[in-house]
Amino acid sequence: MKSKPSAGRVPIRVVQYGMGPIGQACARVLLGKARTGHALLVGALDISPALVGQRVGSLLGDTSDVIITSDAEETLALCKPNVVLHTTGSFLGRVKDQILRCVRAGAHVISSTEELTFPYYKYPEISEKIDAVAKDYGVVVMGTGVNPGYAMDTLALAATGVSTSAQRIEVDRIVDASLRRKPLQRKVGAGLSPGEFYARRDRGEFGHIGLRESLRIVAAGLGWVLDEIEEALEPILASRTLATEYFTVEPGHTAGIHQTAIGRCGGTERIRLTLKMYLGAEDPVDRVRIFGTPPIDMVVKGGIFGDTATVGSLVNAIPRVMEAPPGLHTMITLPVPRAFGV
């Protein structure tokens, strides 16, 4: 639905970097924004041989003639994007060169890299480097998504917007993983025996990435200095056979994860984040409770559907990075999040 005449609007030129499930969903939304003149998909990057050379239009059932390419440097130079939506991985160490490449091509970068949503603690040097190079090139770099980036941090902060005091914050997110994409179902350990779950957990191989970043975002937003962070990851076991498009889980095997992150100041618990993502979750919800004045109990009924919301969070950041001062940003340094081009 158009709400503004698109005549005269110069669409924002966007390259989609990473054409996995989330990248494709971003591209689809961007093609929709092209119809209202808000944004224009000018390039698409991936390294998968199954994707390179394909027309985005034929992949997504659209008329777009953009061809998926694998040479980022060349594509960025040719396409001259204002913004790159970057969706290639969770770990900042592995994707930082991709991000810097976009910056050096003069493009703002909005990335789904979970570790980039608040990178200052885990990656102080990379953070400094990205900030410096972004300032050199006059662009903004930021990480966002639904979680981390929104449901368990930015929205929780927004819920404190009228608090005159806040002793403690609790955020709960319960997700029915059976409706989500395959990589997410794998990420929550669907189908593993408890033994396999713990073995993989102890090797650091899975679990949700970003709970610690959410904790950092909330703390930074409130000026709280956490001197203790405690994290836990346990399986949620199936009580009956669960079947999705991708996995079958026998009773007693892993349906998903129960992950918590707690932040303390001076021994006192101040932030508790609880994430349950499992197949067959019966009461999906997002909930933020502020124990303070006034007390706040905010619920998003049914929860925020993650795959769509991640895409929304990335795309909606586009106009906000265009107007922000150059450098490395986070969700708390940008104006209040809201839909773009709807």
Next chain:
Amino acid sequence: MKSKPSAGRVPIRVVQYGMGPIGQACARVLLGKARTGHALLVGALDISPALVGQRVGSLLGDTSDVIITSDAEETLALCKPNVVLHTTGSFLGRVKDQILRCVRAGAHVISSTEELTFPYYKYPEISEKIDAVAKDYGVVVMGTGVNPGYAMDTLALAATGVSTSAQRIEVDRIVDASLRRKPLQRKVGAGLSPGEFYARRDRGEFGHIGLRESLRIVAAGLGWVLDEIEEALEPILASRTLATEYFTVEPGHTAGIHQTAIGRCGGTERIRLTLKMYLGAEDPVDRVRIFGTPPIDMVVKGGIFGDTATVGSLVNAIPRVMEAPPGLHTMITLPVPRAFGV
């Protein structure tokens, strides 16, 4: 509760301009922030003979030696505040000179003036003037509060933060006015006969100020150009005798207001704000529904308690105006709202 050592922190110097119920509540919160080193109340202004000359400390049961004065120019010059919290009235035309006086004293201004929360349509010239003078003096001016400023606009926008599409937004706020301050109970017409209610309504004498501003904030945040705005104000009549500290309402007389504002684009309804403030409201709530992708149904259980929240909204804007570029701002040009000094 302290979360950061206050050693080394330079408190933000604040003058409270207007010492009515909201101003006094702001002053009380500021005195609390002084204990953690976040802010320092350095002056207090009012014109009421009952207040001028009083110590803020004796008024609020605190040790503060700040004396309430009536000469704004002199007090601002002596106190050199970084920020003025301005709570003297709802109508921009009547308070603009007060605001400009603060700006010319080099202070950022955060005002509860409802019409300042989005002044561009009703007061284009005053808006331009304030923006220009604020830029000249290198300070920020903004209007905020709980409503307008948060519950029915900024929070609703934040709820669209992950939307990839949004056809329509509905915001409901139901407030039990019996728990609120006397001026608010008067504002909702408590105790009036239906005839008196309609007569006063038709003379434009009362009703909640700011629903139109909230509509404008939501529309501007989403880039929607409203070509039609419809407002309505009706009484909610008491079905039984209602008594508060200040008013007694006979059955059939006015318990409060039912006010709506609808914004349309091209004949299609896109935003509907519904505010019910009445004595004895049984299910106070704030609710935001986004009809789009993903659909969002967000509820603040029990509603956001207004008097406290207005104070929170004003005080919490302090660090955000300190870091924003000079000029006239609104809640959508500042970073995501969150608690300050908690």
